Amino acid sequence: MDLGISGKSALVCASSKGLGRGCAEALAAEGVNLTLNARGADALEATATHIRDTYGVQVSTVACDVTTADGQARVLDAAGAIDILVTNAGGPPPGLWSDWNRDDFIAALDANMLTPIALMKASLPGMMDRGWGRVVNITSQSVKAPIPQLGLSNAARTGLTGYVAGTARQVAQKGVTINNLLPGIHATDRAVALDTGVTQAQGITMDEARAQREATIPARRYGTAAEFGAACAFLCSQHAGFIVGQNILADGGATNATI
Ligand code: NAP
Numbered sequence: 319m320d321l322g323i324s325g326k327s328a329l330v331c332a333s334s335k336g337l338g339r340g341c342a343e344a345l346a347a348e349g350v351n352l353t354l355n356a357r358g359a360d361a362l363e364a365t366a367t368h369i370r371d372t373y374g375v376q377v378s379t380v381a382c383d384v385t386t387a388d389g390q391a392r393v394l395d396a397a398g399a400i401d402i403l404v405t406n407a408g409g410p411p412p413g414l415w416s417d418w419n420r421d422d423f424i425a426a427l428d429a430n431m432l433t434p435i436a437l438m439k440a441s442l443p444g445m446m447d448r449g450w451g452r453v454v455n456i457t458s459q460s461v462k463a464p465i466p467q468l469g470l471s472n473a474a475r476t477g478l479t480g481y482v483a484g485t486a487r488q489v490a491q492k493g494v495t496i497n498n499l500l501p502g503i504h505a506t507d508r509a510v511a512l513d514t515g516v517t518q519a520q521g522i523t524m525d526e527a528r529a530q531r532e533a534t535i536p537a538r539r540y541g542t543a544a545e546f547g548a549a550c551a552f553l554c555s556q557h558a559g560f561i562v563g564q565n566i567l568a569d570g571g572a573t574n575a576t577i
Pocket residue numbers: 331332333334335336337338355356357358359361382383384385406407408409410456457458459501502503504505506507508509
C-alpha cells in the first residue's frame with residue numbers, strides 16, 4: 319500500500335534506537351524526510367547514515383535531551399515546518415508506589431507528558447495553517463492497564479492521554495490528526511533493562527525473565543520495532559485521516575480488555 323506521504327517531513331524524537339527508530343525507518347521507507355534526535359551522538363549518526371543509505375531520504379540530526387526546553391527548541395528549529403511529529407522519550411524508572419518523591423514525579427511529567435505537549439503546541443499551528451498534519455505520541459499500554467512497578471509512567475502518560483483526547487478533537491477540522499500508539503513489550507534496550515530488573519529481583523536468568531514475560535502475552539513473543547514503526551507510519555498516512563484522538567495498542571493482545 320502506498321501511504322501517500324512521500325516528500326513530507328517528520329520530526330521523530332528519541333529515535334536512534336528502539337521504537338523511535340522503528341518509526342523513523344518506516345517513515346523513511348515511505349519517502350519521508352526526517353529530523354532525528356537522541357542524546358548520544360554516535361548512535362544517532364549511525365542510525366542517520368543507515369537510513370540515508372537505505373532509503374535515500376534527507377536526514378538531519380540533533381543530539382540533545384528532548385525533555386529540556388533547550389532540547390525542544392533545538393529539535394524544532396532544526397526540523398522547521400514539519401508535516402509529521404512523532405513524540406518519544408525514555409521511560410521513567412520502575413519502583414514501588416511508595417518510592418517516589420515530588421522531584422521524581424516532576425521528572426516523569428517533564429519527559430512523558432509536558433515534552434510531547436510542548437512539541438505539539440509548537441507544531442500544530444503550522445500544520446493547521448497548511449491544512450495537513452499527523453502527530454503520533456508513543457505512550458504505553460500502561461495507559462489502558464496500569465503496570466504496578468511503573469507508577470511514574472502510569473501517571474505521566476495518562477496525563478498526556480487526557481490532553482490529547484481534548485486537543486485532537488479541536489484540530490481535526492484543519493486536517494490534522496493526533497493519536498497515541500501504546501506499545502506493549504517490545505524487544506528493545508528498554509525491554510532488556512526491565513528484564514534485567516526482573517533477574518535481580520527474582521534471582522533468575524535473562525532467558526527465564528524473558529520467558530516469564532512472554533508467557534503474559536497472547537502472541538507469546540515480544541513485538542519488534544519494525545512492526546511498531548509500520549503501525550506508526552500507517553497512522554501518519556493519507557489513509558488514516560479519519561482516525562482522530564485514538565489510543566491504539568500494539569501489545570500482542572497483552573491488555574485483557576474487550577474494548
Ligand atoms: P530504548 O530502546 O531504550 O530507546 C530509547 C531511544 O530514545 C534511544 O534512541 C535513546 O537514545 C532515546 N532517548 C531516551 N531518552 C531521551 C531523551 N531524554 N532525549 C532524547 N532522546 C532520548 O526505548 P524503547 O523501548 O524504544 O522505548 C521508547 C518509549 O516507549 C519509552 O518511553 C518506553 O518507556 C516506552 N515503552 C517501551 C516499551 C518496550 O517494551 N520497549 C513498552 C512500553 C512503553 P539516547 O539514550 O542516546 O538519548
